[in-house]
Amino acid sequence: MSGKKTLLCLFISLTIIVLSGSAAGIASSIKAQSNPDRNLVLLLHSGLASCQNARVKYIIWTEDSSSQKEIENVLQSSGLLWNKAVLSDFANRTAYQYSAELEINQDQESDVLNTYEVLNLRLSSRETKVYLEESVDQEIDIQRYFKMNIVSIIQQTDIPSLYALSGYTWGSGQGIKAGKDTINIQAVTRKSGDNGGRTVLALPALLEEV
Numbered sequence: 001m002s003g004k005k006t007l008l009c010l011f012i013s014l015t016i017i018v019l020s021g022s023a024a025g026i027a028s029s030i031k032a033q034s035n036p037d038r039n040l041v042l043l044l045h046s047g048l049a050s051c052q053n054a055r056v057k058y059i060i061w062t063e064d065s066s067s068q069k070e071i072e073n074v075l076q077s078s079g080l081l082w083n084k085a086v087l088s089d090f091a092n093r094t095a096y097q098y099s100a101e102l103e104i105n106q107d108q109e110s111d112v113l114n115t116y117e118v119l120n121l122r123l124s125s126r127e128t129k130v131y132l133e134e135s136v137d138q139e140i141d142i143q144r145y146f147k148m149n150i151v152s153i154i155q156q157t158d159i160p161s162l163y164a165l166s167g168y169t170w171g172s173g174q175g176i177k178a179g180k181d182t183i184n185i186q187a188v189t190r191k192s193g194d195n196g197g198r199t200v201l202a203l204p205a206l207l208e209e210v
Helices: 002-009 023-033 065-075 107-121 142-148
Strands: 053-062 081-087 092-104 128-136 150-159 161-166 176-178 180-181 183-190 196-204
Touching: 053 065, 053 107, 065 107, 092 107, 107 128, 107 183, 142 161, 142 183, 150 180, 161 180
Parallel strands: none
Antiparallel strands: 053 092, 053 128, 081 092, 128 196, 150 161, 161 183, 176 180, 183 196
């Protein structure tokens, strides 16, 4: 993860494009190919959030330049608007990041998880990773959230303004390495004065700082 964050921080060129397409293509694939873990509930369905809406971000990250066409063909059938960033660092390493953001309500959460599962199925490889982030403007008891979803806590950070958990739960993908550990889910909750704070849930991990 540290290499990806370094590449994000030290980029010297940035290109943005927009990819869009019909929602029908990926929606039909969801039923045919996806088998999401129905025991995993996202933030709005957890009963721990009092807000009605959440922000969702999908991120596709690859350092394999030859995979761009394949990725873009899949994303064009997703029904989402995608930004493509071409990132280069001072060591001349290049990465390609595709991202799509939207606001959802509770009724749309199952579609979010399905789309993430399909993108993972179609795109994940040694060189290409798929990430999902869901955030709400509220401090949530993430330890209770992990217990609800039968997540084994592997790492935790507790400082005055921030509490973070990393863990592993069966049925949510093979995960990624975090030091010597393997994780496939992270949650971070941050207090922010009187405005209720902020909580971010990430699969398999946060790619960027909260």
